[in-house]
Amino acid sequence: MTVGVRGLSVLAGDVPLVRDVSFELGEGERVGLIGESGSGKSLTASAIMGLLPEGLRATGSIMFHGKHLLGASERELSRLRGNDLAMVFQEPMTALNPLMRVGRQVAESIRLHRRVSSREANRIAGELLDAVDLSGVARAYPHQLSGGQRQRIMLAIALANDPSLLICDEPTTALDVTVQAQVLDLILTGVARRSAALLFITHDLAVVAQVCERVLVMLDGRIVEEGSTRDVLTEPRHEYTRKLLAASDLEVG
C-alpha cells in the first residue's frame, strides 16, 4: 500500500468540511476523486500533502509507506513533498517562479532533495523536459510559455524525484481539449514509468474514464460511492453519481 487514509476529517473550528473519509491507494494504482465543487476533494488532497490552509485541522490518520503523515513535523513533510509525494495543481502560474528560467526550476527541484552537482541536475532536468515533450524550452521564462507548456513543466517538476504518489488537482481543467489530452497522456506515462500511485481530482467524468482504474465519489465532505471506474460509470449506485453521469456528455460503452 502506498497511502492509507482512515477516518480523515478536516475541520474549520467545529465545522467539518471533510467527514470521516477512508480509502487506500496501492502501488501504481490510479484513482479518481470526483464530486461537485465544494465537496472536499481539494482539502482531502491538501491534508495528504500536509498543506491545509491555516485555520483548518485534520483528524484521523494518513499513512504513507508506513509513516503517519498527520502529526509529522513540518521538516519531515517538506522532505517528502516534491520528493516521494508530489502534486500538480490546476494553475501552474502560481506554482512557478516568474523570474526564473523553467529549466533551472526543474533542476532546483532535483537539487532540493538529492545530492547531485548542478551539472548532473541540469542533465536530469533536460531528460525530464524531453519526457514531457519540452526539449528546447529550458531557457524560457514561465510567461513565455503556453498554459499547456507550463503545466508540463509542473509535471516535470512533480516527477523530478520519482515520487511514489502523484496527486493531480484538476491539472487540465484550464486547458483546451487537444492540449488536455496530451497532458493526460504525459501524466499516465510518467506515473506508469515510475509505478507511482495517482490520485486524480477532477469534475470531468470523461477524464476519469481515460485515466483512472478506480473512482471515489465525494458529496458534502463524504465519500458516497466507490468502485472500479467501469462499475461506477456504468452502474452508479448513489443517486448523486447518477446525476453526475446524466449531467455529463460521457457515453459509456
Ligand SMILES: Nc1ncnc2c1ncn2[C@@H]1O[C@H](COP(=O)(O)OP(=O)(O)OP(=O)(O)O)[C@@H](O)[C@H]1O
Ligand atoms: N480555508 C478554508 N476555510 C474554511 N472553509 C474552507 C477553506 N477551504 C475550503 N473551505 C470549504 O471547504 C469545502 C470543501 O472545499 P474543497 O476546496 O475541498 O472542495 P472541492 O471539492 O475541491 O471543490 P472544487 O472542485 O471547487 O475545487 C468548501 O465548502 C469550501 O468552501
